[in-house]
Amino acid sequence: MENKVEVKTAKLTAKDFASDQEVRWCPGCGDYSILAQVQRTFPEIIEVPKEDVVWISGIGCSSRFPYYMDTYGFHGIHGRAPILATGVKLANPKLSVWVATGDGDLLSIGGNHFIHACRKNIDIKILLFNNRIYGLTKGQYSPTSEKGKVTKTSPYGSVDYPFNPTMLATGSEATFVARSIDRHTKHLQEMIKRVGKHKGTAFLEIYQNCNIFNDGAFSILTDKDTKDDNVLVLEQGKPMIFGKNGEKGIKLDGFTPRVVDLSDGKYSADDLWIHDEFEESPVRSAILSTFTETPGMPTPVGVFRQVLKPTYDQGLVEQIEFVKKKKGVGELEKVLFGGNTWEVN
Amino acid sequence: MENKVEVKTAKLTAKDFASDQEVRWCPGCGDYSILAQVQRTFPEIIEVPKEDVVWISGIGCSSRFPYYMDTYGFHGIHGRAPILATGVKLANPKLSVWVATGDGDLLSIGGNHFIHACRKNIDIKILLFNNRIYGLTKGQYSPTSEKGKVTKTSPYGSVDYPFNPTMLATGSEATFVARSIDRHTKHLQEMIKRVGKHKGTAFLEIYQNCNIFNDGAFSILTDKDTKDDNVLVLEQGKPMIFGKNGEKGIKLDGFTPRVVDLSDGKYSADDLWIHDEFEESPVRSAILSTFTETPGMPTPVGVFRQVLKPTYDQGLVEQIEFVKKKKGVGELEKVLFGGNTWEVN
Amino acid sequence: MAKEKEMQQLSEVTVRFAGDSGDGMQLTGSQFSETTAFVGNDINTLPDYPAEIRAPAGTIYGVSGFQLHFSSEGIHTPGDQPDVLVAMNPAALKKNLTEIKKNGIIIVNTDAFDAKNLKLAHYDSNPLEDGTLEGYIVFGVPISKLTENALEGTSLSMKEIARTKNFFALGLMYWLYNRPIQNTIDWIQEKFKKNPEFIEANTKALNAGFNYGEMTEAFTTRYDVVPAKLPKGTYRNISGNEATAYGFLAASVQSGLPLYLGSYPITPATDILQYLSNFKNFGVKTFQAEDEIAGVVSAIGAAFAGSLALTTTSGPGLALKTEAIGLAVMTELPLVIVNVQRGGPSTGLPTKTEQADLLQAIYGRNGEAPVAVLAAKTPRDCFYMAIEASRIALKYMTPVILLTDGYIANGTEPWRIPSVDSLPKIDVKFRTEKEGFYPYLRDEFLARPWAVPGTPDLEHRIGGLEKANIYGSVNYDPDNHNKMIHLRAEKIKNIENDIPELEVDGDQQGELLVLGWGGTYGAIKEAVIKSRAMGMKVSQAHFQYLNPFPKNTGEVLKRFKKVLIPEINLGQLAKLIKSEYLIDVVQFNVIRGLPFRVSDIIEKIKETLGGKNGK
Amino acid sequence: MAKEKEMQQLSEVTVRFAGDSGDGMQLTGSQFSETTAFVGNDINTLPDYPAEIRAPAGTIYGVSGFQLHFSSEGIHTPGDQPDVLVAMNPAALKKNLTEIKKNGIIIVNTDAFDAKNLKLAHYDSNPLEDGTLEGYIVFGVPISKLTENALEGTSLSMKEIARTKNFFALGLMYWLYNRPIQNTIDWIQEKFKKNPEFIEANTKALNAGFNYGEMTEAFTTRYDVVPAKLPKGTYRNISGNEATAYGFLAASVQSGLPLYLGSYPITPATDILQYLSNFKNFGVKTFQAEDEIAGVVSAIGAAFAGSLALTTTSGPGLALKTEAIGLAVMTELPLVIVNVQRGGPSTGLPTKTEQADLLQAIYGRNGEAPVAVLAAKTPRDCFYMAIEASRIALKYMTPVILLTDGYIANGTEPWRIPSVDSLPKIDVKFRTEKEGFYPYLRDEFLARPWAVPGTPDLEHRIGGLEKANIYGSVNYDPDNHNKMIHLRAEKIKNIENDIPELEVDGDQQGELLVLGWGGTYGAIKEAVIKSRAMGMKVSQAHFQYLNPFPKNTGEVLKRFKKVLIPEINLGQLAKLIKSEYLIDVVQFNVIRGLPFRVSDIIEKIKETLGGKNGK
């Protein structure tokens, strides 16, 4: 088996994962990059036969994703991708089940299914295409849009505070929480691989540019001259350092993170917060999540948190095996004729 | 106005808030205590005329609550209490809107409305009657039931991990997060008062005993001989001390809380974690939430977190006022005859 | 020494046990049922408990009741008016008295008729003394006292002793209706094997009740109902919900597909989820979802992945599932949705029965979204309709809605257990050949191929957008849409060629056909039989298939001058019949959260036949 | 020097602009519409854009179209087959050619017919050269080049210059159909007031197009369509969604109640939310909810609190709202639900029109949950039906579902703007007196009192459980339930006494009545008028009220030998008519995601009348 799989996947290339459908996103849409990185990384990370891969989505521009992957795919209804994926995974736990979803799809109408999937630790991989806007419906603010955003449905600015997706995932106790950016292709590939390797609900927030309705939402994180000062790349076991020449670092006062200057010799790497993505406690992930809400803090990308605990699907299968052992494989005859019966002759 | 209100409420007593409906919970149900504490505290905390108070609920034993309060009340449909309350509050922001809900109602079917209410900081007060079971449907496990719980729908033990309600509220950035216990009547009254005073989404988790389907779920927190060693009462500005004779304390290593012994002189109150419910960062609330998942830690009750930021309803009203000032109060004639028109004679 | 009591033969009896939610009336009723079934009577039961879980003792709304109807003939309903009421307290008497037959027997626990309880029952004076019960045969029995005496010297607390008094009442009823007590004794021993003192106490109470009947002067007569002539075989009592669960378990076994149930608890459907969660050793996967939408959507995912996919709910839950059912229609996946109907609209009357979800089941989706709709007619019929719903879903690759209702879901009747090999085989072929595979290329039944993830080389994508005929890719072409809309409708319509014709019970043509559907079968049948016995020319036909209707329906209807349609709704089947066959019908709609009274239907039949009732 | 061109008079013309999503065809079309309306023609438009936001340039599925039909007579549809097609690239030609009238005019941008674009449009050879266009009057115009020349020496980038070419095309069309360019110039100046160079560029392009027509030899004829005789007044062009938004704004003003809209974006209903979000200065509260359920439930809360409560959606969203609508039925609160119908089932064809949610609107809820159902028949009618829906909801304390559809929602027509004081007043009385207040004590219309939170001494509780008649407390009594079910139904039925009767257009009785509902009004009307002109005996009646039907409906239907019901569904109105009035009908169902073709209806009328078409 193992071998067969090896052999089978070894031969695959990015092309093998490209379907015959022409891609219909707007020219310049960040979704193209995400699709490309997924197709590039899949030959490496998919340890099951290709036919065991399933892509599930809801509704939105991002949710068109499954059509472009030459795997089994299900373009569901709005907001239901995580629970549709749950059904697929529970019915056949050997499948590798991936969800492509948008900030409206996952966090607005789909919020409940999302937090319950995280809570139950269903072994599905969720890629959130976060463009902070409703794309397919042509530009209304979303639950991740910044407060005060002027859109078609908020001509005077929205009065909503946005969700902090990694914070919400942390609050739902997701076992894998990470972030990347469409234009950071290498990093994105890295994160997709990590997601692929995780067992349990894996949540990857991907900042994605909607160049039609929310262009430049993440430009300071992607423009050559601003990104180094605004993006903090998290690396396991390493102190948190960023800036063009790595001249800035993150220091923790209590649990309040602060940016410190490493150039004037006042602080050194030893003073900095060392990243440990495998920490049991969700607190680190919570702190990292607050960065984007704190003026002056860089935006962390990378794995915020990865912990391992038995998945729901695993638990379900084990319980079935357990009961089969304990009671013996079920026999219909026994059930029907069980209980209080009597004869009529 | 202020005065009139004063006068009006001054006269009220607990009885004024008791409706003519006979209370129909099972004898011994923890809901009785919650009802009693609410009726006792309301004369004090309700700063609006009685007719401006509205109780909203979903479906469940706990959701029968509004029938027993002699205020305006709406017994909604399952899971929708927070959004029903939102509609009431937005339509008339001067109303004091309260939600009575259960762990299934709020966290299972109602999860999405709950996290969105928290995110938007709608000025509604949510009392969660958490009995860790579906009561009204006669005893199935709920999203707060412990993993492995044997119930009618989990004869071999549930494989679900439970939600951590205060953690989820924190992840949704609720501006007020607190916990109390049905049998701790004084403390519960204290918390209800705090909820009443908060502006914004106030979330109070109340451990409630369902003596029919989940009896004793919280007995170690309520039994005379065990509660002191297992309940940590949070007090603003005070070190975290608990135990029969206050011989135990909470010390923070990094952000990992530990129980330390104060009796052997090794540690003193000065070494302990001082509680500050007004801390801006949600991290403290997150750490406090982990206690119940950490063996050996006491269960914190009290206010985990209270921060103030403009509420959604306030924002909406202000925007309306702003636009009225800016554009003048709307005139239908102008709208209809606005835009590109032409005359036919 | 008590003198010999006379034994009177009866052909049928209706008994109602009533008391506090805490008095164990459901248990007493079901024990009496088991024993009565065991001695060979035909029997039909109707539990009736309050919406409150444990309403305060003594209150009227807290009264819990259990009615059962047994006979030496075949019967089909729990009976209209009880011949006997066992009332454990004043509230139970107050709530039920009006429904008891004139001259009926009333057995009351006199000990419970104290001032407090009388007040709680809103009695100004004691009904046992103020003539309220005139015209009834009343037996006042100090049940509490007698039970206490019987349990003299046990280690039990007074509270525990009080809890055994229902066994005293049960024993007395066993004596009165000449039934053996052994069954219940066996049950007690099994049930309380962990605490012997309960075994002893309950058994004592049971015997005391039985002996009391024998000893006391008060009871001069006993009654007996001889066994009914039922077809030979092995029998068990079964409720509709239990039968439904077994039916899907059987469908799973017969199709060789693992059963997946995605469900969210809701009265009165929760039992099905509870029963099926026990069958893990059949590989049954039960998923208690976060809400109804999650229940059905996860089931759709499971169907995509190759399971026999099921979701169970009641009215409000079905309302929530409608958008997702539309997705299953568009993706043409096999899915069974069970809706145990309850009183509506909205939360309505959660613990009561109704038939008002028929039109929701057929039309309650956006767009033209046809699904097959079936309905079970009795508790045991739920078993067979569950298998049938699964068969149709799998053969036609379509969602199927199976309607039951609170009455047949909770009511019980004896079931002659079928042998497993007498059950229909359901053969399912997953698509595996790559050659000529197109996701929407239909077979002779217009079903599309089922190619499940994990099948090499058949990778394909489906979804909720309109599909290209044959190829299944997204397609916006106007003519393709028109074509697909018609194909989906035709597929469902064609099922009419694959289901039994509508049968007429009684004269095959004539004056009046009483036409029903679902859970009203028993009441209508009994009414029609009795009407015929009274000389009226009336026949019965009953639908288990609502969409599509059996092929011969129009032809059957034409054979009768009048068609009477009794429904526990405002005339939903009547609407369908009228628009489909353009014939006028007489409606009979009583929506009280309860099954029809046989007598009411008979009255309506009389009225409808007018002067010429055939004679 | 070009010679004088002849000017030919036409009574009506249908034009279609087609090009890339990026070519600005929607803008071009609406500018031509505005100007055409301005010069006094009657006009009707139909935008048709792809589901994709910005499909890649040159692709067929990326083609965006805008059709408009203008005339010197009154017209009611965007026209069947265009007389003129303006195709900005090969894909636009490919996609639209088949629909253009034989001998119609085709204006193409020859510059766009390069190898790349031809390939993208799946043309193997150039249709301009290979005879594909035989039988059409083709004008090949190098629009891109000519635009570039015209803009010689501007500061604009080539990309920006290219984006002005739609103004060249517009100018040419203005010349060809003899319309003034001033309107558009004014519009350009307003629109681009922030960047003068765009004003200059677009204006130049516009003029260049106009002059090109004048100069080039190619065009020998111009066409003119004289103004229609429209009733005097002030007019504007309006789409159904805009009219709907204004209607509710008006209802708010006329009732003195603040408007609350709880909604979740969904095509094609989103515009209504977008329009209303601009009216904050009317105190309008628009709440973009987390989902459809939240939208409607928050609106129910707002209704409880005393607002004019509204929720807007499309099919899949209505499916999600059904459970909550049942709550509004049980609590008897005023609530308007707007459903802009789109292609289904499931996600279906989101940007296309359909009429398949009628039965969902009437029956799609658990239990007997009657609501009033209305439908608007034209874009401007949406304004009046929005007010009417509000009036009924408030007067009868009931949910009202207002159905529109993608076609009338996005289509436009000229609207004679009513004066505000010509609008109906809606008077609403909140209950304030304590004396004799019972939450479910009904008035003469069976409406219960509306006592809103904040009213002293009227504290009361409502909810989804069955209510006691008059008192409104929770009540499980069987007879009360039966009573309430009938009361709720009767309340809705009674609305028939409060709505206009069904009017017949044409002979009041005779051979054939064409019966429709909602957005098909225009197509049916035009078909009936033309059929009559051809000598056929045919009349029209059209429903704006679907539940209840107008009182005189049965009587009207009896007056005609045949009834033809054209619907963009499988016959949903037909079902209702048949079951309600037991008459047979002729159905005509074409479900292509598009409005009916007038010619198709005329054909069907002919066929239905058979030999005797009245002559």
Ligand SMILES: Cc1ncc(C[n+]2csc(CCOP(=O)(O)OP(=O)(O)O)c2C)c(N)n1
């Ligand atoms: C039940 C339902 N509600 C609403 C819609 C309309 N809708 C489609 S996609 C969408 C949101 C898209 O935003 P997002 O999820 O962020 O995806 P994006 O297009 O930005 O990638 C909405 C509201 C729908 N299709 N179905």
Ligand SMILES: Cc1ncc(C[n+]2csc(CCOP(=O)(O)OP(=O)(O)O)c2C)c(N)n1
């Ligand atoms: C739409 C819908 N789904 C399901 C139900 C059934 N139901 C009623 S209450 C309830 C859960 C009750 O649990 P909880 O919210 O914890 O309240 P409790 O009874 O424990 O106080 C459920 C599943 C319902 N009434 N409506």
Ligand code: SF4
């Ligand atoms: S609208 Fe935005 S998100 Fe959607 S495809 Fe276009 S660019 Fe991408």
Ligand code: SF4
């Ligand atoms: S079932 Fe439990 S929660 Fe419900 S009323 Fe009884 S004790 Fe309270």
Ligand SMILES: [Mg+2]
């Ligand atoms: Mg988005």
Ligand SMILES: [Mg+2]
């Ligand atoms: Mg609970």
